[in-house]
Amino acid sequence: MPASKTKKTGKTITIDAKGVYYRELNHSIRTALKAGGKEFHLKNINGQRYIGDGLVGRDVRITIDGVPGNDLGAFMDGPTIVVNSNAQDGISNTMNDGKIIIHGDAGDVLGYGMRGGKLFVRGDVGYRVGIHMKEFKAKIPVIIAGGVAGDFLGEYMAGGILILLGEKKKNEMMVGDYLGTGMHGGVIYLKYSDDIKEDRLGKEVAVMELDDADNKVLDKLLKEYCQDFRMDYDKTRQQRFVKLKPVSHRPYGKLYAY
């Protein structure tokens, strides 16, 4: 297994990760961080797991060329990661703060137990996105996906904001089955579509129209999203959105009571 080749030009630390084992790679990043490095450019990434995991610091920025492996940015607390291609499963797992921007599609179980920070995906996302996201006071995690989503979007969601812009590349459903199943907190904003069907919703949620407060939230977040992906904000924002909210914050409160 080749060692990672680290090179410093100006402020940016470039690492050629071709064939480098993930432990080696992540060790190189941590070593450079300790030495005061803030800007990273990871080249030739393919499948290396756990990139950015547990890293701290809002001024740290990691740009990735290639497809990073699972659990990208897990437990991350502050840094920004930009992925210039697709990404895999388990991104933003239990992430606390920071931002991850994926320019392609992303896989399953994104934002598992996420408690803060942002995950922006330009393309499609897989199954169980936003599963058990949570929030506390001002700490509200956000996931925005530009494409379509698989089944169990927002499953067991306890807090946070999930936005699906629902742009389709082909004839397909914008959103999967079991939408918001077990959801008991937070909110999902969806582009309005016939694909949102009553019999594909979790029984804990209902579809509602937006109020002023919702519109303000969307204004702010979509502006940021469109800026990051150089998209037309007005066009994106003018689409009709609906929201999905839990009808009870304790759906199973009485399950074992009687």
Place this chain on the structure above:
Amino acid sequence: MSWRYEKDISGCGLAGIINTRRELINGKVIMKSIALQHDRGNGLGGGFAAYGIYPDYKDHYAFHVMFEHEKCRHEFEHYLKINYQIDREELIPTRTHPKVPTHPILWRYFVTIKPDRPDLKEDEIGDQDFIVKTVMHVNLNIDGAYVFSSGKNMGVFKGVGYPEDIGEFFCLENYDAYIWTAHNRFPTNTPGWWGGAHPFALLEWTIVHNGEISSYGINKRYLEMFHYTCSLMTDTEVVAYLLDLLLRKHNLPRELALKALSASFWKDIDKMDKRERTMFTAIRQVYGSAALNGPFAILIGHNNGLIGINDRIKLRPLVAARKQDTYYLASEESSIREVCPEPERIWHPKAGEPVIIDLEKEVK
């Protein structure tokens, strides 16, 4: 206080490659693809299936057999000689490998069935049924002998180790195939032993599987009614036999057989139009005991193609890609890009919806 906590966080890994025009792909390619998923396994099982590797013996059944000792090899060969014409027999070529310290005796036999085999007097069954009977008999009754591959012009290579090491051990760089599947094992409920590595195979069917089949008990007892005996102590074994039963014996259309395994939910059947509803209701009723419960992503290899399928709520990952006539299936996109950096199309199959890729018809 300083402490160090290390846990293997893992799931099995799958990879499959097929060239629909039967252009041959070297074993190094699939080894490279599955090696990228190293951390999905834990070194307790790796294996490969290869189709098109024995063109000189393409009308022979190729038995790959593992023996725990010489005595069972003699017992097996005695049985074989009575029933089969053996046209070639040899040790499966292997190399000394530091990561594969011990292994059973590995032998392969290229055989045809004797037209006057003794069992015909009592039980008139066809050739393929007789192969199945042989595999079941050997695996159950010849202590220490296991037939782990029994198809034509194909073969399984597997053992205890990481797949990249098992591949090197079996010298897979010397094989070219038009369909490959590979598996990196992380055993959960069942032992990590040579016979328990994937693929599981019967006749042309081979299975690599990531997940758990919690319906194993029901499936196993159901298969016993049709004289399939599970003797390899691993849940995935049932899938190989179920495919043989549904596709070869019962001659179900492929899509329906796969729907029997990854059964539609009743709530979705209720929404179908009458014709479909009747058919899917019948499938669930007749093949209730063949349904696989639990999380799975599976790759199925057979003489005419490659199939990938998930459980109906996609509890295990599966990615597909295409570049010209070559298709790829894997647990992770990076595993595909390792051997095909720029596919024309890359997609995530939906839960319970199979990806079916067939070879083009052979031009004679």
